[in-house]
Every structure is written in structure tokens, then in C-alpha cells.
Amino acid sequence: MQEVYQNIYLIKLPLPQNPLKSLNSYLIKGTGGDRSLLVDSGFNHPETEAVLMAELKEAGVRTEEMDVLITHCHSDHCGLAGKLKNEHNSVYCSSRDGVLLRDHVGEHFWKELVKQQRFMGFPYNFQHTDHPGFRNKNEEQYDRESKDPGDTLRVGGYEFEVVDLSGHTPGQIGLYEKNHRILFSGDHLLHKITPNMKFWNFDYDSLGDYLSNLRKMNDLDVEHLYTAHREPVPDMSERIGQMLAHHDRRLGAALEIISKEPSNAWTVASGIKWDYLGGDFTKFPPPQQWFAANEAFVHLEHLFASRRDIKRQAMGDVFFYSMR
Numbered sequence: 001m002q003e004v005y006q007n008i009y010l011i012k013l014p015l016p017q018n019p020l021k022s023l024n025s026y027l028i029k030g031t032g033g034d035r036s037l038l039v040d041s042g043f044n045h046p047e048t049e050a051v052l053m054a055e056l057k058e059a060g061v062r063t064e065e066m067d068v069l070i071t072h073c074h075s076d077h078c079g080l081a082g083k084l085k086n087e088h089n090s091v092y093c094s095s096r097d098g099v100l101l102r103d104h105v106g107e108h109f110w111k112e113l114v115k116q117q118r119f120m121g122f123p124y125n126f127q128h129t130d131h132p133g134f135r136n137k138n139e140e141q142y143d144r145e146s147k148d149p150g151d152t153l154r155v156g157g158y159e160f161e162v163v164d165l166s167g168h169t170p171g172q173i174g175l176y177e178k179n180h181r182i183l184f185s186g187d188h189l190l191h192k193i194t195p196n197m198k199f200w201n202f203d204y205d206s207l208g209d210y211l212s213n214l215r216k217m218n219d220l221d222v223e224h225l226y227t228a229h230r231e232p233v234p235d236m237s238e239r240i241g242q243m244l245a246h247h248d249r250r251l252g253a254a255l256e257i258i259s260k261e262p263s264n265a266w267t268v269a270s271g272i273k274w275d276y277l278g279g280d281f282t283k284f285p286p287p288q289q290w291f292a293a294n295e296a297f298v299h300l301e302h303l304f305a306s307r308r309d310i311k312r313q314a315m316g317d318v319f320f321y322s323m324r
């Protein structure tokens with residue numbers, strides 16, 4: 001582990017068989033006998049668990065004296081939280097993602113989730129067992145406490161404010177320390193890679209929420225940005241600009257496709273050039289097709305939510321988008 005700021009340590013946790021490779025977990029050590037806080041936990045996978053436990057031991061931090069904050073409900077951030085929870089500590093997450101975390105245990109949620117493929121026009125049956133989130137999740141329920149935007153957390157001599165970074169998930173949160181200009185930002189903004197965007201339901205424009213929270217993030221005074229994957233972002237403002245431009249281009253590409261003929265998420269994903277496996281969506285393995293089709297779907301939904309000239313029409317179960 002590496003001390004990245006006073007009392008704040010970066011722990012690189014392996015994410016086996018996942019293109020993200022590792023998670024940046026952060027340990028904020030308590031001062032003067034105070035409790036410590038771990039920000040994000042890694043997959044519920046033996047290799048991830050072994051590294052985390054060895055690092056905590058080396059840091060001299062017992063789980064009884066350490067609370068855990070989950071930035072959002074994805075398995076690479078929360079998978080081990082159930083194992084870290086005991087009767088002496090707390091696991092915090094937002095109330096919105098808390099509901100999702102409760103539902104993620106077991107199979108029902110995942111079976112229902114992959115049924116959304118019918119809206120996108122999948123030509124085959126995508127299985128929930130192929131979803132990486134399903135394979136590395138918590139296996140049992142555990143108690144959580146809600147921390148929502150505006151709430152505060154004192155640890156390691158810092159006073160953090162919980163901030164709203166929703167969009168990547170409906171309840172992603174960050175931790176902001178105004179005096180030290182520190183922000184723990186989960187997956188909201190990453191170096192070189194783009195956080196994946198997912199369809200949740202027809203009432204929630206996840207991309208719209210994500211873009212508006214990116215713009216709000218730009219207003220925060222941040223010098224030390226702690227992201228959950230890869231290397232640090234060298235310039236937050238510049239990266240926010242790149243992400244806004246990236247989604248603008250993708251919205252433009254989706255618009256071009258649907259202006260030719262009514263299209264669904266699958267056909268739009270097939271027409272977009274991706275930065276993965278040579279860019280050809282049709283050759284992706286099923287899990288990546290699931291993520292890419294979701295990505296296309298949220299861009300279509302955002303166009304529909306934000307413009308009056310877009311038409312959305314269901315043909316059977318499949319949703320088609322076109323220009324009016």
C-alpha cells in the first residue's frame with residue numbers, strides 16, 4: 001500500500017478475470033485511537049480477499065475498528081463488504097444503491113435484469129450467469145447504514161461530505177473534503193477509460209444524470225482526486241471536458257443512425273465504432289455485447305428524454321427510435 005496523502009493509503013486490489021484488472025481501494029486510517037474507513041472493497045473473490053486482508057494486517061487495522069464505505073453497488077466495489085462486516089463496524093452506502101445491494105443477493109434480480117435484453121433487440125438469449133457482476137457479488141445479506149448526499153463522515157482528522165455522483169449507478173456517492181480539497185470519486189471519472197453506462201428503467205435517464213453530475217463535479221475545488229481504477233487523472237477539468245465530448249460524439253453517432261431508419265439498441269451498437277476488440281460489436285463476447293448494447297440504449301434514451309424530435313416506439317417488446 002502507498003500513502004497518497006496524510007493518513008490516506010491506496011490499496012491496489014486484483015480483480016481476477018476482469019478487463020478492469022484492479023480496484024483502487026483507499027484506507028483512511030483513524031488517528032489517536034479513532035476508527036478507520038475503507039472506501040470500496042473489491043470482488044468477493046479469494047484472490048482479492050487475500051490481498052486486502054494482508055494489507056489491512058500490515059497496516060495494523062482490525063476490521064472491528066474499521067468501517068466501510070461503498071461508493072456504488074457494483075461487485076468490484078462492494079463484493080467483500082459482507083465479509084468485512086461484523087457486529088462492531090458499519091458498512092455505509094447510499095439509500096438508492098442500498099436497495100440494489102439488497103436485491104443483488106441471490107439469482108432473482110439478475111434473471112430479471114437480463115430480461116431487459118428484449119427491449120434492446122438481442123438476437124440471442126443473454127444469460128445472467130455470464131454477467132461479471134453476478135459472479136463476484138456478496139452471497140449473503142448484511143446490515144448497511146445509509147449515507148446520502150449532504151451527510152458527513154469524520155475520519156482520520158478529516159471531515160468528509162457525501163456528494164451525489166449518480167449516473168453510473170442510480171446512487172453512486174463520493175466523499176469530498178473541502179479544506180484539503182480531496183475527492184473520492186468512485187467510477188464517476190476515470191483515467192483513459194470511460195465508466196460504463198447502463199439502462200435501469202424507462203423513468204430514469206441515467207446518461208442525463210451522469211452528464212449533469214459531471215458538470216457539477218467541475219464546480220468542486222479539487223486538488224487530490226482519488227479514482228477507483230487505473231492511474232490518477234492528471235487534470236480533472238480536462239478529463240471532464242473529454243468525457244462530455246465523448247458522449248456528445250456518441251449521441252451524434254446514435255442520432256445519425258436513427259435518422260436513416262428506426263433503430264433499436266442492438267442495431268445502434270452495431271453501427272458504433274468501439275475501442276474494443278477491433279471496434280466490431282458483432283464480434284464481442286456476450287458480456288461485452290451486454291455492456292455495449294446498454295451503452296447504446298442509454299444514449300438513445302437520453303436523446304428521447306432531451307429532444308422533442310425523437311420518436312420512441314415499441315414493436316413487440318423491442319424499442320425503436322427514429323426522428324419525427
Ligand SMILES: [Zn+2]
Nearest residue numbers: 072074168187
Ligand atoms: Zn462501477
